[in-house]
Amino acid sequence: MDLDDTHPALSDLAAHARKRVPHFIWEYLQSATGDESSARRSAEALDRITLVPRNLRKVSPDLGTTFLGQRFDLPFGIAPVGMSGSVWPGAEAMLARSAARNGAPFSLSTVAAMTPEAVGPHLGTGWFQLYAPGDPEIRRDMLKRARDAGFTGLILTVDVQTPSRRERQRRARLTNPMQFTPRILWQTAQAPFWALAIVQNGVPKLRTLEKYAGDTKAKGETTSHIGYMLRTAPDWEYLAAVRDEWDGPLMVKGVLSAEDAARATDLADAVWISNHGGRQFEAAPAPVDVLPAIRQAVGPDYPLIADGAVRSGTDILRLIAKGADYVMLGRAFHHGAASFGERGVDHVFHILREGLKADMGQLGISRPEEVRDHLG
Numbered sequence: 001m002d003l004d005d006t007h008p009a010l011s012d013l014a015a016h017a018r019k020r021v022p023h024f025i026w027e028y029l030q031s032a033t034g035d036e037s038s039a040r041r042s043a044e045a046l047d048r049i050t051l052v053p054r055n056l057r058k059v060s061p062d063l064g065t066t067f068l069g070q071r072f073d074l075p076f077g078i079a080p081v082g083m084s085g086s087v088w089p090g091a092e093a094m095l096a097r098s099a100a101r102n103g104a105p106f107s108l109s110t111v112a113a114m115t116p117e118a119v120g121p122h123l124g125t126g127w128f129q130l131y132a133p134g135d136p137e138i139r140r141d142m143l144k145r146a147r148d149a150g151f152t153g154l155i156l157t158v159d160v161q162t163p164s165r166r167e168r169q170r171r172a173r174l175t176n177p178m179q180f181t182p183r184i185l186w187q188t189a190q191a192p193f194w195a196l197a198i199v200q201n202g203v204p205k206l207r208t209l210e211k212y213a214g215d216t217k218a219k220g221e222t223t224s225h226i227g228y229m230l231r232t233a234p235d236w237e238y239l240a241a242v243r244d245e246w247d248g249p250l251m252v253k254g255v256l257s258a259e260d261a262a263r264a265t266d267l268a269d270a271v272w273i274s275n276h277g278g279r280q281f282e283a284a285p286a287p288v289d290v291l292p293a294i295r296q297a298v299g300p301d302y303p304l305i306a307d308g309a310v311r312s313g314t315d316i317l318r319l320i321a322k323g324a325d326y327v328m329l330g331r332a333f334h335h336g337a338a339s340f341g342e343r344g345v346d347h348v349f350h351i352l353r354e355g356l357k358a359d360m361g362q363l364g365i366s367r368p369e370e371v372r373d374h375l376g
């Protein structure tokens with residue numbers, strides 16, 4: 001089966017993934033918070049951006065991108081997603097291997113279902129995403145574990161100041177660790193391939209945090225509580241402490257304000273413009289709408305990453321046109337993993353790569369950043 005014929009668009013993979021995973025898992029992956037307008041806004045804002053083709057030019061599209069001192073084959077990569085392994089068992093390793101094969105960075109969440117140590121052997125370029133532990137000893141230990149496992153970049157996520165309500169997840173009765181209530185078991189029975197993979201791999205858990213569960217576990221808390229108890233809402237002082245403790249590239253993720261972005265440039269090597277896939281704050285702006293002001297605030301050369309609702313190579317170019325240097329995707333890669341395992345993740349890379357090349361040909365450009373002259 002040639003996936004390019006049966007599933008030529010990322011939306012085809014999303015539709016297939018939906019049939020392969022139980023309802024509560026789909027709700028976990030797709031949901032945003034509140035009325036989900038922030039997630040819709042991100043997609044609509046991208047759709048509104050038009051790019052003007054130039055004709056009668058000879059071009060040879062080259063997607064190679066130098067970012068944070070490193071050469072990548074692609075201007076996009078995999079954003080951190082907590083509990084990837086619940087979307088498809090073993091997904092963290094699949095995503096890491098596929099990213100390595102495709103010459104792109106892979107980000108591992110603090111709340112992943114695999115530890116940095118377990119993912120390390122599968123890495124090409126790995127970025128570890130930190131949900132700020134309140135205890136500096138735990139923070140230092142996590143950073144050491146990530147570094148020792150081969151992660152070269154660190155992402156400090158700053159947009160989870162408070163847990164959001166995520167009403168859709170609540171309605172789906174999502175719990176962590178998974179509790180196999182009759183309702184959940186019924187939904188699981190509708191997704192036999194997922195159920196089989198879970199039986200083979202074991203029930204997904206917040207493996208990286210298990211080491212720190214300590215007394216909390218003894219008190220009968222669930223792992224999701226452990227996750228929140230370990231976390232704090234980082235402030236500028238916290239960012240400075242992380243800067244001192246990490247000597248590789250440091251990215252600050254979840255920034256939407258030009259003022260915050262400008263201030264972060266003193267401490268971080270890149271700012272990652274994101275509304276967390278719409279999962280934190282219903283009124284958050286679309287990343288692409290705040291990009292131009294942030295670009296202006298940080299200057300032309302400061303590295304900016306952006307994400308949110310990217311569903312095609314065209315969307316990647318739209319973000320680059322508005323000032324991003326690098327683009328990341330969360331859900332789309334998980335649609336690939338849930339549809340066809342590692343082959344599905346490779347197919348997401350393929351769709352985006354081929355889409356980018358086709359669009360660059362239309363625009364008459366050889367390098368992605370040349371798209372900035374085509375806003376129309």
Ligand SMILES: Cc1cc2nc3c(=O)[nH]c(=O)nc-3n(C[C@H](O)[C@H](O)[C@H](O)COP(=O)(O)O)c2cc1C
Pocket residue numbers: 028029030079080081082083109110111129157253274275276277279307308309310328329330331332
């Ligand atoms: C199910 C899910 C879990 C996520 N978990 C994390 C996380 O653990 N850490 C983090 O920094 N961002 C997390 N994010 C946000 C992503 O890194 C990224 O910002 C977002 O998914 C981009 O939007 P997209 O999914 O439309 O591509 C998560 C997103 C989703 C959908």
